[in-house]
Amino acid sequence: MKIYGDKISGNCLKVKYVCDLLNISYNWIDVDVVAGEAKRPEMVAKNAVGQVPFIELDDGRTLSQSNAIMRFLSEGSHLIPNDGYQRALMDQWLFWEQYSHETAIAVARFQVRFAGKAVTELNEALVEKGNSALAVMEMHLSEADWFVGDRLSLADIALFAYTQYAEEGGFSLSSKPFITAWLKRVREVVQ
Numbered sequence: 001m002k003i004y005g006d007k008i009s010g011n012c013l014k015v016k017y018v019c020d021l022l023n024i025s026y027n028w029i030d031v032d033v034v035a036g037e038a039k040r041p042e043m044v045a046k047n048a049v050g051q052v053p054f055i056e057l058d059d060g061r062t063l064s065q066s067n068a069i070m071r072f073l074s075e076g077s078h079l080i081p082n083d084g085y086q087r088a089l090m091d092q093w094l095f096w097e098q099y100s101h102e103t104a105i106a107v108a109r110f111q112v113r114f115a116g117k118a119v120t121e122l123n124e125a126l127v128e129k130g131n132s133a134l135a136v137m138e139m140h141l142s143e144a145d146w147f148v149g150d151r152l153s154l155a156d157i158a159l160f161a162y163t164q165y166a167e168e169g170g171f172s173l174s175s176k177p178f179i180t181a182w183l184k185r186v187r188e189v190v191q
């Protein structure tokens with residue numbers, strides 16, 4: 001299997017984390033997103049979305065969207081709960097991550113770290129959205145060690161991917177002891 005990705009991208013790192021945790025072998029193909037390589041015709045021919053990550057199986061089939069890829073690669077593993085309700089809770093967090101978290105935390109971090117914007121120039125609504133997402137996480141983690149049940153699941157890996165870089169986008173974690181402790185817990189397993 002090939003993974004097309006850029007290691008500056010949390011979405012791409014999610015796929016790497018899962019493969020490393022589950023001992024799935026892969027060839028990593030570097031795609032420089034800042035240089036626009038994901039939009040090159042040969043990339044778009046394989047993945048119409050023109051973004052990374054995407055995977056290419058040995059038989060040529062491809063799959064994009066980080067959370068869909070993680071779910072596919074983790075099928076039947078300890079990273080997906082057996083219980084149907086817990087599995088749905090995991091999906092709840094995966095959808096939330098893409099709609100309410102990544103779209104603020106990752107975007108702010110990209111603008112500051114890779115597009116040269118000052119934190120003070122960030123869009124106010126974007127910053128508010130990111131702070132709200134972190135507040136939701138902090139509240140959940142004040143009552144639980146993991147996002148679903150009593151062990152690490154794909155929900156933790158998805159949320160870890162960009163929360164670990166939140167401060168690069170100007171978000172402060174110093175007032176978020178539960179997120180900070182959870183980041184440490186996840187980091188002990190995932191890297």
Ligand SMILES: N[C@@H](CCC(=O)N[C@@H](CS)C(=O)NCC(=O)O)C(=O)O
Nearest residue numbers: 009011033038051052053065066067
């Ligand atoms: N929802 C997608 C987001 C993918 C995405 O935003 N990829 C970015 C890197 S993190 C990308 O390829 N950007 C380059 C571009 O749009 O040209 C996922 O979870 O995989």
